[in-house]
Amino acid sequence: MTKIFIAAVGFVVFLSTLFAASVRAADDPAALRMTIVVNLGEDLGQNYGSLFEIKNRNGKVVGGAGFEGVYNTTGRGNRRRLQLFVKTPGQPLEYDVKPLPRSTTDAGVYLADFNGRLQAQSASGGKDRQLMAWDGSRWVPDQKHVPFATYVADKVLEVVSPRVLYGGKPILDLTSKEVGIARYYYAGGHLFVRVYGEGVNEIAACPWRPSQSAEIDYASAPKIPMRMPREFIYSYGQLGDDVLAATNTGGVYRFNGQEWRCLVEPIADVSYQVYTMINYYDRLLLGQYPTGNLFEYDGQEVRHLQDQPPVMPGVSSSAREAQTTAIYGGDLYVGVWPWAELWRLDSNSHQWKFSRRMFTHPPLTDSQVHPYEQEATRLGHVLNRWGHRITGLIPLGDSLFVSTSSKGSTPYDPSFGFLNEDDKWKEYGRVYQLTLPGQVSIDTEWKAGPITFEITATSDQLTLRQAGGKSHSARITREMFDALRSGKMTQRSGVYGKFGGKELTVTTKTP
Structure with missing residues (x-):
C-alpha cells in the first residue's frame, strides 16, 4: 500500500x-x-x-x-482559524457526540466557518435555504452575509454573480458580458473564477491585490477553457506556487503563477470527480469519486493513494466518494459517501482508523451499493437518492462539527414511509458536534x-x-x-x- x-x-x-x-x-x-x-x-x-x-x-x-488549508465542495475553509492540539500517541479516542438542533427542514446541509462562527445552509434543490449561524445554543438567521464568503486582509470577498465584491465594492463586474461567475478562490495574488455563459466556460486567474484601487482587467487575465460544456469546479487547492482547480467531469487544471496546464484530462463517460482538497504535511491531497480514495499532488503529478481510506467492512467498494476533509486533533479526517463513513489517519502510526458512521440506519450490506436503493426505486427516485453524505467537517473551538445529507437537499416528504419509523429521516440534514480532549482553535483577528x-x-x-x-x-x-x-x-x-x-x-x- x-x-x-x-x-x-x-x-x-x-x-x-x-x-x-x-x-x-x-x-x-x-x-x-x-x-x-x-x-x-x-x-x-x-x-x-x-x-x-x-x-x-x-x-x-x-x-x-x-x-x-482546505476546500470542501462548496467553499474554502477559514484559513485564519488557528488550531492548537495536544495528544497522547497510541491512546484510544472516545468522542463526545452531541446532535445540534436542525438548521433546516431540508434533507441536507453544508457547513462553513465565517469569522469564527459556524454557518449552515442546504444545497440547491432544497426549499429551506436560509443561511443560518450557530450562536452556541441555537441557529439564528444570518441575513448580513453571502453564503461561503471569505476574508482577505481586513475586508470580505464575495461573489454576487456576475460581480465579485471586496468590502462591498465591485472589483470584477462582468454584467455587460451576460455571463455568470461561480466558484471563486484567491491565492498567489490571483483571483480565480469560473466564468460561464453562451459560448464560454473557462477558468480565469485574475491578478489582484487587496491594496489596489483599480478593478480587475478580466480581458488580460490568463484563462483556460474547460474541456466540456457542462464542466464546473468542485474544489480548489494550492501547493507552493501552484493552484489546482478540479471539476465534475474529471479535469484537474494547474496554474503555476504564469500559465495554465491540464494535469488530468476529463474523459467523456468516465467518472472522475474531486470534491475536496487539503494541505497535509508536504502534499496536497485530493478526495475523489468513484474510488472514495485520496490522490496526492507533490508539485509534479497527481497520484492515486490506493485504499486510502479503506472501505468500511460490510459495504460495497463501488461508487465511493471522499467528499470532505479536515485536520482535527493533529490527525486527518475524511468523510466518505455513500455510507457516511468518518475515517481518521493517525499521524503517528500512519494507519487509517474508523471513527464512526454518521447514520444509524439501515443495516450495512454489500448486496447493493447505496442505502435504500430498492425503496428509492419503488418511489420512482434515482436509486442513490437516499445515500449518506458527510457534507461538512469544521474544526471550531474544541470540537469538530460534522454535517450530513442525502444525495441532494430535496425536502423530506412523509410519503417516503420507509424513513418515518423512529424519525430516521431526521438524520439527513443534521449537524453533530464531536469533541475530543486536546484540541482548541480561535479565529485570528487580522x-x-x-x-x-x-x-x-x-x-x-x-x-x-x-x-x-x-x-x-x-x-x-x-x-x-x-x-x-x-x-x-x-x-x-x-x-x-x-x-x-x-x-x-x-x-x-x-x-
Whole structure:
C-alpha cells in the first residue's frame, strides 16, 4: 500500500528549554506558558500552514499548531482559524457526540466557518435555504452575509454573480458580458473564477491585490477553457506556487503563477470527480469519486493513494466518494459517501482508523451499493437518492462539527414511509458536534504586522489566546500535559503544511 509521505524540516528547539524557568520552579503545571509572534505578511490568499509540531523522544507527534488549508465542495475553509492540539500517541479516542438542533427542514446541509462562527445552509434543490449561524445554543438567521464568503486582509470577498465584491465594492463586474461567475478562490495574488455563459466556460486567474484601487482587467487575465460544456469546479487547492482547480467531469487544471496546464484530462463517460482538497504535511491531497480514495499532488503529478481510506467492512467498494476533509486533533479526517463513513489517519502510526458512521440506519450490506436503493426505486427516485453524505467537517473551538445529507437537499416528504419509523429521516440534514480532549482553535483577528498568541497549559486545561482578542480553552489530560514538557519542537512545518507567513518566533513567557 502506498503511504502518505511525511516530511518535516525546520529549526528544532526543545520545549524543556522553552519552559525551563517555569518547570524548574517546583514543577508547577500552571506555570507552563508560551508566546508566539507571527507576521502573516501581505495577504495574497496563501495558506499559512504550520507554526510548529512537537514530538516526544520516540519521534511521535504529541502536539502542534497551525492554519488548515482546505476546500470542501462548496467553499474554502477559514484559513485564519488557528488550531492548537495536544495528544497522547497510541491512546484510544472516545468522542463526545452531541446532535445540534436542525438548521433546516431540508434533507441536507453544508457547513462553513465565517469569522469564527459556524454557518449552515442546504444545497440547491432544497426549499429551506436560509443561511443560518450557530450562536452556541441555537441557529439564528444570518441575513448580513453571502453564503461561503471569505476574508482577505481586513475586508470580505464575495461573489454576487456576475460581480465579485471586496468590502462591498465591485472589483470584477462582468454584467455587460451576460455571463455568470461561480466558484471563486484567491491565492498567489490571483483571483480565480469560473466564468460561464453562451459560448464560454473557462477558468480565469485574475491578478489582484487587496491594496489596489483599480478593478480587475478580466480581458488580460490568463484563462483556460474547460474541456466540456457542462464542466464546473468542485474544489480548489494550492501547493507552493501552484493552484489546482478540479471539476465534475474529471479535469484537474494547474496554474503555476504564469500559465495554465491540464494535469488530468476529463474523459467523456468516465467518472472522475474531486470534491475536496487539503494541505497535509508536504502534499496536497485530493478526495475523489468513484474510488472514495485520496490522490496526492507533490508539485509534479497527481497520484492515486490506493485504499486510502479503506472501505468500511460490510459495504460495497463501488461508487465511493471522499467528499470532505479536515485536520482535527493533529490527525486527518475524511468523510466518505455513500455510507457516511468518518475515517481518521493517525499521524503517528500512519494507519487509517474508523471513527464512526454518521447514520444509524439501515443495516450495512454489500448486496447493493447505496442505502435504500430498492425503496428509492419503488418511489420512482434515482436509486442513490437516499445515500449518506458527510457534507461538512469544521474544526471550531474544541470540537469538530460534522454535517450530513442525502444525495441532494430535496425536502423530506412523509410519503417516503420507509424513513418515518423512529424519525430516521431526521438524520439527513443534521449537524453533530464531536469533541475530543486536546484540541482548541480561535479565529485570528487580522492586523498588518506582528500578531501575538499566548498558550497556557495546566494538567487539565489548554488555552489559546490572541493578545488583546479572542481566547478558547479545551480539556486535556495529565498525560498530554507531560508530553508538552518533555517534547521537542520543529518550527515552520507540520501537519498543516509548510509555514506560509513572513516571520515567526516562539519564546517563553515569564509567569
